[in-house]
Each structure stands twice: as structure tokens, then as C-alpha cells.
Amino acid sequence: MAAALIWISLLGAAPAPVPITYHAHLQGHPDLPRWLRYTQRSPYQPGFLYGTATPEDRGHQVIEVTAYNRDSFNTTQQMLVLLIGDPEGPLLPYQAEFLVRSHDVEEVLPSTPASHFLTALGGLWEPGELQLVNITSALDRGGRVPLPIEGRKEGVYIKVGSASPFSTCLKMVASPDSHARCAQGQPPLLSCYDTLAPHFRVDWCNVSLVDKSVPEPADEAPAPGGGILEHDPFFCPPTEATARDFLTDALVTLLVPLLVALLLTLLLAYVMCCRREGRLKRDLATSDIQMVHHCTIRGNTEELRQMASSREVPRPLSTLPMFNVHTGERLPPQVDSAQVPLILDQH
Numbered sequence: 001m002a003a004a005l006i007w008i009s010l011l012g013a014a015p016a017p018v019p020i021t022y023h024a025h026l027q028g029h030p031d032l033p034r035w036l037r038y039t040q041r042s043p044y045q046p047g048f049l050y051g052t053a054t055p056e057d058r059g060h061q062v063i064e065v066t067a068y069n070r071d072s073f074n075t076t077q078q079m080l081v082l083l084i085g086d087p088e089g090p091l092l093p094y095q096a097e098f099l100v101r102s103h104d105v106e107e108v109l110p111s112t113p114a115s116h117f118l119t120a121l122g123g124l125w126e127p128g129e130l131q132l133v134n135i136t137s138a139l140d141r142g143g144r145v146p147l148p149i150e151g152r153k154e155g156v157y158i159k160v161g162s163a164s165p166f167s168t169c170l171k172m173v174a175s176p177d178s179h180a181r182c183a184q185g186q187p188p189l190l191s192c193y194d195t196l197a198p199h200f201r202v203d204w205c206n207v208s209l210v211d212k213s214v215p216e217p218a219d220e221a222p223a224p225g226g227g228i229l230e231h232d233p234f235f236c237p238p239t240e241a242t243a244r245d246f247l248t249d250a251l252v253t254l255l256v257p258l259l260v261a262l263l264l265t266l267l268l269a270y271v272m273c274c275r276r277e278g279r280l281k282r283d284l285a286t287s288d289i290q291m292v293h294h295c296t297i298r299g300n301t302e303e304l305r306q307m308a309s310s311r312e313v314p315r316p317l318s319t320l321p322m323f324n325v326h327t328g329e330r331l332p333p334q335v336d337s338a339q340v341p342l343i344l345d346q347h
Contacts, residue, residue, distance in 0.1 A: 006051060006053065008049040010022050010024075010040075019071060020068065022066065024049060024066075026062070026063060027064050035053050036063070037050055037137075037140070039137070048106055049080075050105075052134040053084045058086070059084060061081075063082065064077065064079060092133065094212070095212065096174075096207065097134075097159040098202050099157055099202065099206035104154050108158065118131075118132070120196045123193070124194075124196075125164060126165055126166070128162045128163055130161070132160060135157070138156060166211070170209060173188055174209045178205075188205050
């Protein structure tokens, strides 16, 4: 099972009459394992757990699934026990991945669309049994979310494996010349009839083939060295470091900025304090007529201020409350001013 696709429907194939959403996670962890994904288009459609385990994921894994009823707010929890072991059946050294742009990932996860895809693909492959290896949404591979227009799909990557070699048609589609034509905006080199159309719209410019029948050469392990570099005439590092006194550098770094700041301070103090013109020089530079005019205005102002502060005369009638400017009369103090109109009748 380690190399086969696993998919689990969390609801029946028909849409549910009530909205139900699911939350799945690995027991004891907040999220799913790295090889397992969950998708659900809407609460009225089924949810799917799908993914392909790797040899590193062998063992016993428990998936906790919680279902939420959006109408009654009831919850139900169920445990899914997955036993992942070594792959069974024949090896699949020849694997091809196709980008199907006419479907979403949840539309090809059920067995019926998947079997239809394998049957249609059999016309492009050498005779042999085809098996699904992995299914991945195009959004998980960097694809863009399509516009909400009818007929636009997210796309899905479908990887198929077989024990039979690739056909000449598939090799030509995945050749560098075909990719070069796709980069220039031209159609790829498809020499055979597209048996997947019109039910599956495959992007033939995104077909990749993997041939695992020939084992890859193992990388040579680096031999540990002695830890000593070989002699290089262009690189001669010093063997000894001479002692150096940093006191002079420290004094220069600290004293030079302080001396510059002190000189600037003295220069600014001399300009502001020692080179002031003073009132005497200012008066001598001013004409006598201007000085007399200024002194006269200033003296008259001071005299008016003194007179205003020492006068003892009653306030002007215009400043008193309820003063009639036409008759010169004012209301007696005993009259309630609240009953008197603001503007008196004029006769």
C-alpha cells in the first residue's frame, strides 16, 4: 500500500440532504500526516481523504474524523485506522503524470471517473495494467484559483504507473522538442489520437515521464580527509600574530571628536556672546529723526497707560446694562431685568 493511492469518502456519493462539514487530524496531532490531504467543496457535498504514502510512512496511523451537522449542531466522531505496509503486486517503474484541466480533484477521486481515465489512457500506452499512483490538486502545485465562470476548473495532476514501457506517442509528447514548441506557444508533438478527449481535457505541455526501470547510480560518499589543507603557493596565512597596542587607537578615537566638539562650542560662544553690537552702537547707527519719533510714541504710550490706571470716573453709559442709546435712560436697579425686553419700544 505504500505506493498506491488511498482515498476515503467521508459521505455517500449522493449529496447530503443536510449540510455536514468534517474535520480530520492525526490522533495526538493537530493536523493530518504530511502525505494525506482532505478536501470538501461544500457542506452539501462529500468530503475526501486522499494521498499516497511513502516507505517512510509505514506503520499504524489513526485518523480522527469529526462530523458537524450545521442544522442541528450535532457532532459525531469516528476513528479511521490505517495500516501502511510494503507495497504489494508488481512494481510500477514507468510512471507518467498528466495535468487534467477539465476536472477538480474531488471529481476524479471516486472509482468511476478514475477507471474511465485509466481506460481512456490505455489507448496511448503500451498494453499493460495501469494503476493510479497519486492525485494532487493543481492548487497544491502552485496553480491559480479559476474565475467563477461556468466550465472553469482548478485542475488536477494524475500520476499513473505501469509495468509496461512508455509508448512512442508519450515519449514524443514529453520530448525536449515538444516542450520547446510549447514554450513558443505552438501545439505539442502528439503523433497519436487523443483517446482522453473529450471527457478529459489534458494539458499535453505538462506531461512528465519518470523511468525507474534503470537504477540511478549511487552518489559516491565523500572520503574524509586529514583536516589539513594542501600546500597552496597563492595562499600563505600568517603562522604567528604579533602583539599590538590599541591604547593609541582608543585615545585618538575618543579625544579627536571631543576636541572638535570643544572648538565648535567655543566658536559658537564667541559669535553669540562676544560679537554683539549692543544698544549704543544700534542707537548711533539710527538717524536722529527716527529716534525722536520712536521716543515720542513710546513716551505718549506710557503716559496714556498711567492716566488710564489712575482715573476715577464712572463707567460710560454705553457699557452699563440695559442702556437706551436714544433716550439716555437706564432702568432702576429694583426693576427685574428679566422682564424687560432687550430692545425697548421707541415712541
